[in-house]
Amino acid sequence: MSNQAKRAQANHPILDLLADRWSPYAFDPQTVEEEKLLSCLEAARWAASSYNEQPWSFVVAKREDETEFPRLLDCLLEANQAWAKNAGVLMITVTSKQFSRDGKPNLMAEHDIGLAIGNLTAQATSFGLFVHQMAGINRSKARQTYNIPESHEPLTAIGLGYAANAQRDQAPRSRRPLSEFVFKGAWGTSR
Numbered sequence: 001m002s003n004q005a006k007r008a009q010a011n012h013p014i015l016d017l018l019a020d021r022w023s024p025y026a027f028d029p030q031t032v033e034e035e036k037l038l039s040c041l042e043a044a045r046w047a048a049s050s051y052n053e054q055p056w057s058f059v060v061a062k063r064e065d066e067t068e069f070p071r072l073l074d075c076l077l078e079a080n081q082a083w084a085k086n087a088g089v090l091m092i093t094v095t096s097k098q099f100s101r102d103g104k105p106n107l108m109a110e111h112d113i114g115l116a117i118g119n120l121t122a123q124a125t126s127f128g129l130f131v132h133q134m135a136g137i138n139r140s141k142a143r144q145t146y147n148i149p150e151s152h153e154p155l156t157a158i159g160l161g162y163a164a165n166a167q168r169d170q171a172p173r174s175r176r177p178l179s180e181f182v183f184k185g186a187w188g189t190s191r
């Protein structure tokens with residue numbers, strides 16, 4: 001569903017793919033085609049990462065899977081379950097905490113899974129699909145449900161699917177201006 005009201009009102013030109021991305025609360029419970037889902041995951045696969053560690057994993061459940069979808073939905077906080085239950089696909093994102101090369105902590109793991117999810121989101125947007133990420137998950141439940149080892153950390157959930165029309169999704173989007181976060185010479189001095 002294209003939604004002009006949600007399109008980024010950019011002060012400088014940006015790619016349509018970026019301007020048209022937003023996070024819907026109202027998902028249309030239609031199936032996400034398997035080949036589109038695979039392309040989204042493939043896009044995540046090709047993200048950059050520190051030492052090419054690729055410290056990301058995704059536990060995936062499609063809506064039509066009557067066993068796995070409710071199991072994954074149950075790992076979300078209730079407020080997120082209320083809307084995420086209509087997403088075509090749900091995922092739990094998981095980082096690996098140590099570098100495989102030397103066992104040292106990978107302080108870039110969360111950064112790098114964010115890049116991978118950014119890739120996934122751009123690919124999804126190109127298909128007319130939408131992504132809504134969630135910090136609001138029950139991490140210990142996710143760990144228990146999927147036997148996630150201590151070497152890995154459940155981080156977020158992702159709702160992926162087609163957007164439906166809804167009142168809650170009409171609110172305009174806002175962002176801080178560049179002057180508040182792009183500096184020159186000294187912290188807090190905008191360029």
Ligand SMILES: Cc1cc2nc3c(=O)[nH]c(=O)nc-3n(C[C@H](O)[C@H](O)[C@H](O)COP(=O)(O)O)c2cc1C
Nearest residue numbers: 021022023024079080132133134135136137156173
């Ligand atoms: C890491 C992350 C965690 C988020 N967690 C939640 C969440 O638990 N529940 C929710 O409703 N939205 C969540 N969001 C969505 C944000 O609220 C949303 O991206 C933000 O308000 C900007 O809106 P936009 O994505 O439509 O531009 C999350 C987004 C990110 C990137």
